[in-house]
Amino acid sequence: xxxxxxxxxxxxxxLGKRFGGxxxxxxxxxTIAKGERLGLIGPNGSGKSTLVNCLCxxxxxxxxxxxxxxxxxxxLIAHERTHLGLARSFQLPKPFHSMNLVDxxxxxxxxxxxxxxxxxxxxxxxxxxxxxLLKDVGLADKARRRPRDLTQVEMRxxxxxxxxxxxxxxLFADESMAGLSHxxxxxxxxxxxxxxxxxxxIVLIEHIMSAVMSFSTRLAVLVAGHKIADGPPQEAIRNPxxxxxxLGE
Amino acid sequence: MRAPAFWLCIVVVGAAFIVLSRTxxxxxxxxxxxxxxxxxxxxxxxxxxxxxxxxxxxxxxxAFFASGAYCSVVxxxxxxxxxxxxxxxxxxxxxxxxxxxxxIISGAMGLGTGYLTLRxxxxxxAIATLAFTIVVQTLIVNWDFVxxxxxxxxxxxxxxxxxxxxxxxxFTWMTILTVVSVGIARSIEGSRLGLGFASIRxxxxxxxxxxxxxxxxxxxxxxLSGALMGMAGAPLPYYVTYxxxxxxxxxxxAVNAVAMPVIGGMTSWIGPVIGAILLGTIQQVATVTISSAxxxxxxxxxxxxxxxxxxxxxxxxxxxWRRQREA
Amino acid sequence: MLGLFxxxxxxxxxxxxxxxxxxxxxxISFGMLDIANIAQPAFILLGCYxxxxxxxxxxxxxxxxxxxMTPAFFALGMLVYRLYYFxxxxxxxxxxxxxAFFFGLLFVGEVSLVLVxxxxxxxxxxxxxxxxxxxxxxxxxxxxxxxxxxxxVMVGVTQLYLTRSFVGRAILAVSQDPGALQLMAASPTKIxxxxxxxxxxxxxxxxxxxxxxxxxxxxIGRDYIGRIFAICVxxxxxxxxxxxxxxxxxxxxxxxxxxxxxPSWAPAVAFGFLLVTLAARPAGLLGR
Numbered sequence: 001x002x003x004x005x006x007x008x009x010x011x012x013x014x015l016g017k018r019f020g021g022x023x024x025x026x027x028x029x030x031t032i033a034k035g036e037r038l039g040l041i042g043p044n045g046s047g048k049s050t051l052v053n054c055l056c057x058x059x060x061x062x063x064x065x066x067x068x069x070x071x072x073x074x075x076l077i078a079h080e081r082t083h084l085g086l087a088r089s090f091q092l093p094k095p096f097h098s099m100n101l102v103d104x105x106x107x108x109x110x111x112x113x114x115x116x117x118x119x120x121x122x123x124x125x126x127x128x129x130x131x132x133l134l135k136d137v138g139l140a141d142k143a144r145r146r147p148r149d150l151t152q153v154e155m156r157x158x159x160x161x162x163x164x165x166x167x168x169x170x171l172f173a174d175e176s177m178a179g180l181s182h183x184x185x186x187x188x189x190x191x192x193x194x195x196x197x198x199x200x201x202i203v204l205i206e207h208i209m210s211a212v213m214s215f216s217t218r219l220a221v222l223v224a225g226h227k228i229a230d231g232p233p234q235e236a237i238r239n240p241x242x243x244x245x246x247l248g249e
Numbered sequence: 250m251r252a253p254a255f256w257l258c259i260v261v262v263g264a265a266f267i268v269l270s271r272t273x274x275x276x277x278x279x280x281x282x283x284x285x286x287x288x289x290x291x292x293x294x295x296x297x298x299x300x301x302x303x304x305x306x307x308x309x310x311x312a313f314f315a316s317g318a319y320c321s322v323v324x325x326x327x328x329x330x331x332x333x334x335x336x337x338x339x340x341x342x343x344x345x346x347x348x349x350x351x352x353i354i355s356g357a358m359g360l361g362t363g364y365l366t367l368r369x370x371x372x373x374x375a376i377a378t379l380a381f382t383i384v385v386q387t388l389i390v391n392w393d394f395v396x397x398x399x400x401x402x403x404x405x406x407x408x409x410x411x412x413x414x415x416x417x418x419x420f421t422w423m424t425i426l427t428v429v430s431v432g433i434a435r436s437i438e439g440s441r442l443g444l445g446f447a448s449i450r451x452x453x454x455x456x457x458x459x460x461x462x463x464x465x466x467x468x469x470x471x472x473l474s475g476a477l478m479g480m481a482g483a484p485l486p487y488y489v490t491y492x493x494x495x496x497x498x499x500x501x502x503a504v505n506a507v508a509m510p511v512i513g514g515m516t517s518w519i520g521p522v523i524g525a526i527l528l529g530t531i532q533q534v535a536t537v538t539i540s541s542a543x544x545x546x547x548x549x550x551x552x553x554x555x556x557x558x559x560x561x562x563x564x565x566x567x568x569x570w571r572r573q574r575e576a
Numbered sequence: 577m578l579g580l581f582x583x584x585x586x587x588x589x590x591x592x593x594x595x596x597x598x599x600x601x602x603x604i605s606f607g608m609l610d611i612a613n614i615a616q617p618a619f620i621l622l623g624c625y626x627x628x629x630x631x632x633x634x635x636x637x638x639x640x641x642x643x644x645m646t647p648a649f650f651a652l653g654m655l656v657y658r659l660y661y662f663x664x665x666x667x668x669x670x671x672x673x674x675x676a677f678f679f680g681l682l683f684v685g686e687v688s689l690v691l692v693x694x695x696x697x698x699x700x701x702x703x704x705x706x707x708x709x710x711x712x713x714x715x716x717x718x719x720x721x722x723x724x725x726x727x728x729v730m731v732g733v734t735q736l737y738l739t740r741s742f743v744g745r746a747i748l749a750v751s752q753d754p755g756a757l758q759l760m761a762a763s764p765t766k767i768x769x770x771x772x773x774x775x776x777x778x779x780x781x782x783x784x785x786x787x788x789x790x791x792x793x794x795x796i797g798r799d800y801i802g803r804i805f806a807i808c809v810x811x812x813x814x815x816x817x818x819x820x821x822x823x824x825x826x827x828x829x830x831x832x833x834x835x836x837x838x839p840s841w842a843p844a845v846a847f848g849f850l851l852v853t854l855a856a857r858p859a860g861l862l863g864r
Contacts, residue, residue, distance in 0.1 A: 058454060082460040094455035096448050098516070107448045110441050112460030166460055306675045308614075365855040372612045373809075373854055375675050379614065380802040380847035387844035398840070500798065504683045507676055542690050549684035556676045557663040 009034040009170055009201055010055070010086075015064030017047075017054055024050045025225045028064065032170065032203065037196055039216030039233065040205045043245055046222040048205045049091055052172045056088045057081045069169065082112050087168035091175045093155040095147035101158060102143050105130040108165040129165070137161045137191055153184040160191060170201045177208055185211055213237075221245070252436045259435075263428035267421050271413060280416045284488060286529035287423040288481050292502065293509035293521030294430040295477035299470045300507070301515025302443060304450030305371050309362070309378030310506035312385040313475045315497040316358060317351030317482030322395045322492060324350060325403060341406065344422060348483040355479020356472045358385075363471035367464060386498040400493025403486040419484045430477050434518040446470060478506075501545055505532075508552040514564025523563055579713045584835040585828055586714050592827025593724030594789060596731050596820050597782045598800060599807040601775035604734075606805070607813035608751035609768055611660065615678045616804055617797035618685030619649065619776050623783015624792045625693060631700040638700045639726060642784030646777045653776025656681075657769045682797070689794040697791035705788060723785035730781055734774070735816045747771045751814060799843045806850035 010032040017025040025047045032038055042048050053059040055066060057078035066073040068084060076084075096104050109126050113119050121129065134140045137157040139150075147155060156176050163171055173192060177185045189211055196202050206212045212219070212233070219236040221229040229239040236242065270279070292310060299305050324342040331337050366377040390398045409418035437443040445466050448456035457463050486492045505528065513524025528548060535544035559566055598620060605611045626645050627638035664674045704718035738744035746767045786792060807826055811818035826846060834842045 056458065058458065078454075078457040079460050079462050082458060088458060090455065090458070094452045096451040096455065098447055098451050099444075103444065107444060107456065107461060108459040111445060111462070115460060162455075162459060306679075308675075308679060362851075365851060369854060372675065376612070376614065376801070376805045377851055377854055379798075380805070380850045383798065383802055384844045384847045384851070387841060390840055391838075500683060500686070500795075504679070507679060511673075511676055540691075542687055546684060546687045546691065549680050549687060553677060553680035553684065556673050556680065557659070560673050 007034055008032070009069060011065075011067040012055070013065050013067075015051070015054060015061050015066065017050055017059065017061045023225055025054070025061070028222075028227050030220060030227065030230070032201060034169075034201055035196070035199065036201060037192075037215055037217045038201075038203045039212040039219045040203055040222065041207070041209070041212055041219065042222035045224075047225045048222055049174060051222065052088055052174050052203075052205060055081075056086055056172065079111070082108075082166055082168075083115055085167075085169035086172075087163040087166045087170070088172035089156075089159040089163045089174055089176055091178070093147075093159040095150075095155060095158055095162075097147050100144050100146055101134060101139060102127070102130045104147070104158060104162055105133050105165045108162055112166040133161045133165055136164075136194070138187070153180055153187065156180070156188060157191065160188070164195060164200075168200060170203070171195065172203045172205065174205045175207065177206060177211055189215055252439055255435050256432045259428050259432055263424050267424050270420070271417060277414070277416060280414075280420045282533045284416070284420050284423050285533060286526060287420070287427045289505060289509060289525040289529040290427050290522055291423070291430045291481040292478055292506045293513070293525045294427075294434050294518065295474045295481065296506040297510040297515055297518075297521045298434060298437065298446075298477075299474040301510050301520070302437065302446040302450065303467060303470045304453075305367070305467065305470070306375040306507070307378045307471075307474065308375055308503050308507070309382045310478055310503045311498045311500065312378070312382040313355040313358060313478035314482040314485075314502050315389070315494070316355050316385060317348075317479030318485040318492060318497050319389055319395050320351045320354045320479070321347040321483045321486050322401060322403065325486065326394070343410075344418070344484060344487070348422065348426070348480050351479040351483030352476040353479075355482070356476030358479075359471040359473075359475025360468055362475075363468045367467045367471065382498060382503070386494050389494050389498075396493065398494060400491055401486075402491050403489075405487050405490065415487065419488055422484055423481075426477075426480055430481075431518055431522060433473070433477070434521075438518060442466070442469070501548075504545070504548060504552065505529075508548050508555075510562070511552060511560075512555045512562055514562030516561065517564055520562050520564045527563075580835060581832075582713060583715055584831045586716065587720065587835075588828030588831030589824060590716070590720040590724040590827070591789075591831055592820075592824035593727045594720070594782075594785055595803060595807060595823040595827050597723070597727030597778065597785055599804050599811075599819055599823060600731050600734055600816075601778040601782070602804045602808050603811065603814065603816065603819050604738075604747070604771055605775040607808050607811075607819075608747065609771055611657075611768075611772065612675055613656075613678050613772075613775070614675070614801055614805075615681035615685060616775075616779065617800040618682045619652070619779035620783045620786060620800065621685065621689060621792065621794060621797045623649065623780045624787040625689060625698070625783075626780065627784040627787050628698045628700055628792075631702070637702055638784040638788050639722070639781075642781040645780035645784075649780040650773040650777040653773035654769045656776065657772035660772075661765060661768070682801075686794045686797055693794070695793055695795075697793045698787070699791035700787050702788065719788050723788055727782070727785060730778065731816065731820065734778065737774075743767070743770055747774075799846070802843070802847035802850055806846045806853065809850065810853050 008031050012028055012030040015025060015028040028051065040048055050059065054061040057073070057076060057080070068081070068086060071084065073081060096107065106126060109121060109129060114121055131140065131143070134143050137160060139154060139157055139161065142150065142154070147158065150158060160173065160176060176188050180188070185208060192202055192204065192215065204212060204215055216233050218231065219229070219233040220227055221236055221239070221242050223241070223245040228241045228245065229236040292314065296307060296310060299307050324347050328339050328341055331339055362377060362381055366374045389395060395401055405415045409415045411418060411421065437446065445456070445461050448459065448461050449463050449466060453463055485497065509524030509528050510521040511524070512528065513522065514520025532544050532548065535547065555562065561568070602613065602616050605613045623642060623645065627641040630636040630641040631638055660674065660677065663677065704722055707718055709716040709718065709721060738748055747770065750764050750767045750771070803826060807819055807822045810822035810825070826849060829849070830842050830845045833845050
């Protein structure tokens, strides 16, 4: 069982994002508490990935404020937010394809962990940490291989390992399970559960309802750029608007 | 081989090269031709730091290179200007000072262009560098102090420090610059900085999300690359003795700076060196035997050919041949 | 003084119209399809020299040559795209190689023209080169007026084609969402091929206009890279109205600069525009 769910870690107020005339997100309020497992669901195009991109600094939201551990994030760009403890995996894995897996993990260790004021990992410590991270996701035997030699699920695991390497307090797992088989989904869920048990707050963005329902302690639902439900999973999906969004009128 | 050992190696090789050539080679033509090849090694290596390592194509080699050359022209004329304006006599500016000055000016230009355009996609940076060359060229064309469109004659000093002819002196400095640039390239390759560059090249968004300060690293790459190109251009006025915008901003420099690393191989320090020696030598021979325009055509065609068929260059071909033998 | 000023503006507008013809191809290939064809000026120069040859040996009017050459250039454009697709898009390689490819093409194009035609300026002879239309103090040289008018016609025709015909609308669709097009059972590759073909076909006509306006020699292509991309970016990449506005603006500023500061500053204007636009307002004049 997870530790007690605590104080707000991430507070989003009135967040909005447009692309020209198209409103991708409007007036999003969201609070994420430390240690919780938040599931974020919604139909295709509802703005889930856009929200992640805005929160992580890849995109710039025009309206709204985001506060992380008491610190306002407005104006900080992506790598600065990563340094503060926000990490994300990408929906379509984006590995560093010219490097082997160990070097893929060295990047976040060198540039995030070692960039923080009190940390300084020596080269030996970095090598050890890389080995540990790869072992945790079951990729230890492919350490010297390149990303092109990996299967789909292995790439997803590498994606997660790379995000975890930044030693985050909050991790956004963006559709890490799309297209995977049932047992592969279980593998990824197990990894995420372990991370949560170690104290990392997790936001799971997913389409696979069974995974989201079993994993999340809370559920938020986005439809067409608006948040229409937010609460315990069983309650949230029984919300009539959610039913309408998924099943139609 | 680790970086410090590498530096030692190339310094020794460079020193030996200088000493041996001074002792045994009296043919001036060797120094003329060799200077050009060495210059291209520096230009290609400099280009590759931004192009091959970081993934940003720079078509503006001419601007950085020529700026170094014209900076030297200004410094060359400075004593005369100071004398006529203030009546003071100052010593002629020595070449090493000009080289450093050229590096500083072109490095600053690299920083400036980078800051303006590197927040956009790589394509826009490339186009901006092309634009930049024309802007700088136009400025020089309209600047009479350095000769404007008519060009300017530079007289070589009668005595070369270290003895020997002045061409040998220029050749010595170009050898030093070659050692410096190749050493820097190799040092970057194994370092944290080099890994950061590679992450930007492979996937900039993922690099940024992993905590890499991409803009800062890109600016480092552009500044370093520009500075080295400026240093390569600084001795040019003494080499050619007549400098004009058309020849110093010649697109041939831009094309060669791209073609040599592409053909040699962009992922390692040795690719630009191989490409420069190969193409540089071919061009020196071709310019003498066939027309210079035809020789440039060959370079262009080789670039297109390699980009399509062997994008990892000769080094890449050797690597994949080796990998096939292992399998 | 006022007359000089007004005529500079008028000349700028006429020039701007011509610049629109020069840029429409890149608006399609780069703005809509994200293919950074920096070799576009090489194709325009090819159009210039084609008009030159036809004019020299057959006495053919350059604009007529331009129109006749359109199918040949269209085929050439398709060929270039096929090569580009085979070498880069299929492999999904880094953009750097694609850029190097087009740069190589630009260079090879220029050097080939030098080898065949030499570096001397070439020009065409036509009855309308020389005389001007006089409206009060305003002087409209026919050699600028006619290209301007025909350029606007060409841009208009292209715009109509893109918005009315099936293939044209497919091109617009591909520029926004290649995936959706596949679902409609139209091949994005074929559509892109046609689009690049059109883009290069415009060069046949634009080139014929250029050699009417001024004598040409191979290296003037380089001046046009900055102009074309400055206009494309300033115009908001995909917008034809934006492109027209940007062309006019550039033409006027260049004309004023040339009249009051001297023609040797003109090349820097376009590039200065481009750098400033990229730095300050990358979304272009009309925004996105």
